[in-house]
Amino acid sequence: MSFTTKVDTDPGPTARVYWSHFFSFADKGPRGNQGDAYTGMQVTGAGNERLFLFSVWNATKDEAKAGSPGSYCVPFDGEGKGMSCRMAVDWVAGHTYRSDVKHEGDRWFSVTVTDEDTSESFDLGRIRAGADAILRDGMTDFTEYFEWSNPNSSCFDQPYSSATFSLPLASSGKVPEIAEISTTATPGCPASTTVTPVLNGSRHDDAVGNTVRGQVFDSSGNVMQGSLSGSPVTLRKPRETKHQAWVYAWDSTLRLPESDQCLTMTTPGGAVAMTGCRADSSQQWTYSASTQHYVSNGLCLTTQAGWYSALTVSACDVNDSSQKWTPPSDPLPARG
Numbered sequence: 001m002s003f004t005t006k007v008d009t010d011p012g013p014t015a016r017v018y019w020s021h022f023f024s025f026a027d028k029g030p031r032g033n034q035g036d037a038y039t040g041m042q043v044t045g046a047g048n049e050r051l052f053l054f055s056v057w058n059a060t061k062d063e064a065k066a067g068s069p070g071s072y073c074v075p076f077d078g079e080g081k082g083m084s085c086r087m088a089v090d091w092v093a094g095h096t097y098r099s100d101v102k103h104e105g106d107r108w109f110s111v112t113v114t115d116e117d118t119s120e121s122f123d124l125g126r127i128r129a130g131a132d133a134i135l136r137d138g139m140t141d142f143t144e145y146f147e148w149s150n151p152n153s154s155c156f157d158q159p160y161s162s163a164t165f166s167l168p169l170a171s172s173g174k175v176p177e178i179a180e181i182s183t184t185a186t187p188g189c190p191a192s193t194t195v196t197p198v199l200n201g202s203r204h205d206d207a208v209g210n211t212v213r214g215q216v217f218d219s220s221g222n223v224m225q226g227s228l229s230g231s232p233v234t235l236r237k238p239r240e241t242k243h244q245a246w247v248y249a250w251d252s253t254l255r256l257p258e259s260d261q262c263l264t265m266t267t268p269g270g271a272v273a274m275t276g277c278r279a280d281s282s283q284q285w286t287y288s289a290s291t292q293h294y295v296s297n298g299l300c301l302t303t304q305a306g307w308y309s310a311l312t313v314s315a316c317d318v319n320d321s322s323q324k325w326t327p328p329s330d331p332l333p334a335r336g
Contacts, residue, residue: 001100001168002101003039003098003101003165003166003168004166005040005096005164006096006163006164007091007161007163008094008162008203009160009161010161011159011207012043012212012214014045014213014240014241014245014257016043016044016145017143017161017206018041018042018146019040019041019142020053020142020144021039021141023037023101023135023139026134035057035130035135036080037054038053038055039055039124041053041091041097046242050089051089052089052091052097054101054124054127055083055085056083056127058082059083063127065125066085067087067124068122071085071086071087073085085124087113089113089122091115092115096117097114097115098114098116100112100113100114101134103132103133105132107130108127108129111123111126112124152259153258154255155188155207156210156247156251156253156277157247157249157259158192158206158210158213159211159213160329161205162203166200189206192207192208193206193208207247208250209249210249210250211248211249213247215246216244216326216327219321220307222235222236223236224244224263225241225244226261227274229261230274233272233310234311235311236308242258243256246327246328248285248287248328252284252285252286254285261274262278262283263285265282265296268299269313270312271312287325291318292323293323294325296313299314299315299316300316300317302320303322303323
């Protein structure tokens with residue numbers, strides 16, 4: 001059975017998103033639940049490697065074997081238990097990745113991933129399932145933003161992403177029972193989520209109206225860095241950290257991940273700081289693509305003496321390079 005995934009819009013290296021194909025095996029197996037599996041790709045947060053995964057519920061350590069050099073198999077625990085074979089791969093947005101799930105005999109299944117744009121392939125590994133056949137019913141493609149488990153996360157601090165999933169194909173061609181698809185958006189952020197049927201698959205758009213997550217650059221190549229609540233926001237050298245991982249949200253706030261903290265104008269002319277998000281006028285920033293200004297209450301976000309200095313707000317001047325900013329991405333159209 002083959003599945004394909006193409007991440008059309010990368011949410012950023014500091015995001016935590018899983019694009020996955022869920023399927024089951026024809027029998028739940030000797031331990032009663034060794035019949036559910038996932039295969040897919042992830043971006044796993046600041047400083048972490050991107051992954052491809054193949055996981056089978058209730059498989060044990062002696063029922064998982066690594067594949068290509070660099071792959072490894074580990075137990076997982078949380079939403080069930082089982083074994084997962086993984087490999088760190090710096091996957092590329094816009095490339096189509098095909099995952100071929102193959103029965104190798106005696107209930108052992110392998111997953112080979114192929115980049116259809118480059119023809120490069122690697123073997124994630126093999127895991128023993130509860131049956132020797134894949135069940136045609138209940139296959140599901142989904143996008144999971146797995147910061148949902150942090151109580152400080154919200155729909156506003158999640159980065160925009162889009163991905164296209166294909167209908168699964170059997171080795172003999174398309175499976176008739178899954179030639180039709182249904183789409184569902186979970187209730188967490190329904191106004192920010194769109195799942196659309198496309199030719200031979202579906203397209204998932206999430207965090208609609210937000211930017212991707214990334215760094216906000218000044219005109220000198222330094223970036224905006226936030227920290228604890230109430231602390232001044234400063235300029236720093238770029239590095240991959242969640243303190244430089246901004247989303248410009250559809251409600252015009254600038255937010256850091258998993259913190260419920262927003263960029264705030266404390267007093268006119270004073271330093272800007274991170275405070276609890278409340279979306280009042282002191283936290284709403286209008287970004288102008290033509291002037292590259294962030295404006296709050298008629299004042300512009302401004303750098304001071306360069307690297308490590310605290311940011312302030314001051315009267316806007318279209319010719320002032322200390323007020324020029326480059327956001328994580330161009331602000332997207334407001335959600336409908």
